[in-house]
Amino acid sequence: MDLTFSETETAFRDELRAWLAANDPGAEPQGDEDEQYAWRRDWQRRLHEGGWAGVHWPTEYGGRGATLTQTAIFFEELGRARAPLPANVLGLLLGGPTLMVWGTDEQKDRHLAPILSAEEIWCQGFSEPDAGSDLAALKTRAVKDGDSWVVTGQKVWTSGAQYAKWCMLVARTDTEAAKHKGLTYFLMDMEQDAVQVRPLRQITGEAEFNELFIEEARIPDANVVGGVGNGWKVALTTLMNERAGLAFFLQVRLRQLLDDLLAEAGRRGALEDAVVADRLAALHIRCETLRLMAWKGLSAIERYGQPGPEGSLTKWLWSETNQQLVALAADVLGADAHTAGSPWAYELLRARGNSIEGGTTEILKNIVAERVLGLPRLQTAA
Numbered sequence: 001m002d003l004t005f006s007e008t009e010t011a012f013r014d015e016l017r018a019w020l021a022a023n024d025p026g027a028e029p030q031g032d033e034d035e036q037y038a039w040r041r042d043w044q045r046r047l048h049e050g051g052w053a054g055v056h057w058p059t060e061y062g063g064r065g066a067t068l069t070q071t072a073i074f075f076e077e078l079g080r081a082r083a084p085l086p087a088n089v090l091g092l093l094l095g096g097p098t099l100m101v102w103g104t105d106e107q108k109d110r111h112l113a114p115i116l117s118a119e120e121i122w123c124q125g126f127s128e129p130d131a132g133s134d135l136a137a138l139k140t141r142a143v144k145d146g147d148s149w150v151v152t153g154q155k156v157w158t159s160g161a162q163y164a165k166w167c168m169l170v171a172r173t174d175t176e177a178a179k180h181k182g183l184t185y186f187l188m189d190m191e192q193d194a195v196q197v198r199p200l201r202q203i204t205g206e207a208e209f210n211e212l213f214i215e216e217a218r219i220p221d222a223n224v225v226g227g228v229g230n231g232w233k234v235a236l237t238t239l240m241n242e243r244a245g246l247a248f249f250l251q252v253r254l255r256q257l258l259d260d261l262l263a264e265a266g267r268r269g270a271l272e273d274a275v276v277a278d279r280l281a282a283l284h285i286r287c288e289t290l291r292l293m294a295w296k297g298l299s300a301i302e303r304y305g306q307p308g309p310e311g312s313l314t315k316w317l318w319s320e321t322n323q324q325l326v327a328l329a330a331d332v333l334g335a336d337a338h339t340a341g342s343p344w345a346y347e348l349l350r351a352r353g354n355s356i357e358g359g360t361t362e363i364l365k366n367i368v369a370e371r372v373l374g375l376p377r378l379q380t381a382a
């Protein structure tokens with residue numbers, strides 16, 4: 001593909017750069033997670049007011065109707081300006097696009113606008129204590145009662161649930177059907193007593209995600225997305241968007257971390273060490289590869305109309321590269337990388353989750369082997 005920007009694309013980038021220069025999100029508040037979240041929510045409101053929330057959404061849904069290249073430019077520029085991701089990232093990147101494919105007109109009318117403005121925050125209720133990678137093994141049950149569904153079960157690792165109004169919930173509606181076929185995708189209102197959210201503290205000290213205890217929650221029929229029993233297919237749309245959507249922003253963040261590490265290594269005289277120089281060079285090559293892969297992923301979306309399994313390769317390589325980068329930082333900075341308050345200490349601890357969130361590395365490798373390389377399916381002993 002041609003990576004030279006057209007006049008329109010350059011004009012889009014310049015307009016965005018000027019807007020970002022005039023709308024500095026300011027420094028992230030330190031320490032308090034609620035304040036940090038409020039800061040990111042305010043940032044999304046400002047993006048929305050400026051017409052920059054959901055740039056990739058069609059104009060009929062309140063987006064900017066940006067082309068794929070402009071969307072890539074948007075995320076690259078956001079990263080370059082060191083601006084945060086919008087607070088409702090799961091709504092913008094996963095929930096909205098899933099509704100655009102599978103939602104009814106009423107669902108789109110009701111939900112898309114408040115996702116864009118960050119008025120209503122979304123979370124993703126897929127994982128359960130015994131159903132993470134094997135999503136189809138989930139046990140949360142939804143039973144029809146009149147014109148609504150009664151839901152009981154437990155979810156886990158639900159990022160942002162403490163701030164969410166809506167949950168993309170997958171539940172079992174047919175216990176007799178084959179395990180992939182008995183699932184339904186719902187939009188569950190989190191603001192009901194039947195839904196309890198309990199924070200899980202991570203190794204970083206933050207509680208980004210939660211356990212959800214659901215005890216006879218009510219979901220109206222109108223909140224079924226994509227039809228009863230079709231939840232597996234709808235969930236796959238969400239998962240494919242999860243793996244493809246963040247590629248641009250994340251690869252820019254990776255590049256910035258690498259630049260920071262390079263500067264730090266220079267200050268400490270570590271560039272004289274051939275092993276450090278070699279590891280930095282390898283990371284530079286990986287960052288460039290990821291940038292080009294993100295572009296390649298875009299041309300695949302252009303061709304096939306939706307993200308493909310290639311997103312799994314990008315996500316896997318991104319998580320490995322980020323982990324290698326923070327490991328090198330720990331070697332270069334020594335004890336300084338582990339001191340409380342050091343940004344590297346946070347990066348080092350947070351990077352552990354990269355190879356689990358959004359699909360574990362083992363699962364992504366299986367997808368790449370089977371669906372990208374066309375290798376035979378792994379035979380497991382009965």
Ligand SMILES: Cc1cc2nc3c(=O)[nH]c(=O)nc-3n(C[C@H](O)[C@H](O)[C@H](O)COP(=O)(O)OP(=O)(O)OC[C@H]3O[C@@H](n4cnc5c(N)ncnc54)[C@H](O)[C@@H]3O)c2cc1C
Nearest residue numbers: 124125126127132133157158159353356357358360362363
């Ligand atoms: C930071 C973070 C945020 C998250 N946010 C959310 C969220 O918002 N919403 C949500 O629903 N979930 C979320 N998750 C959960 C995440 O999607 C799951 O942790 C993930 O899917 C793995 O599931 P599991 O933890 O049950 O591990 P398991 O599926 O039990 O896997 C354990 C190990 O076995 C391996 N394994 C399992 N099956 C196979 C196989 N067939 N072949 C080879 N290896 C296999 C796995 O790769 C892994 O290494 C989050 C996780 C993290 C770390």
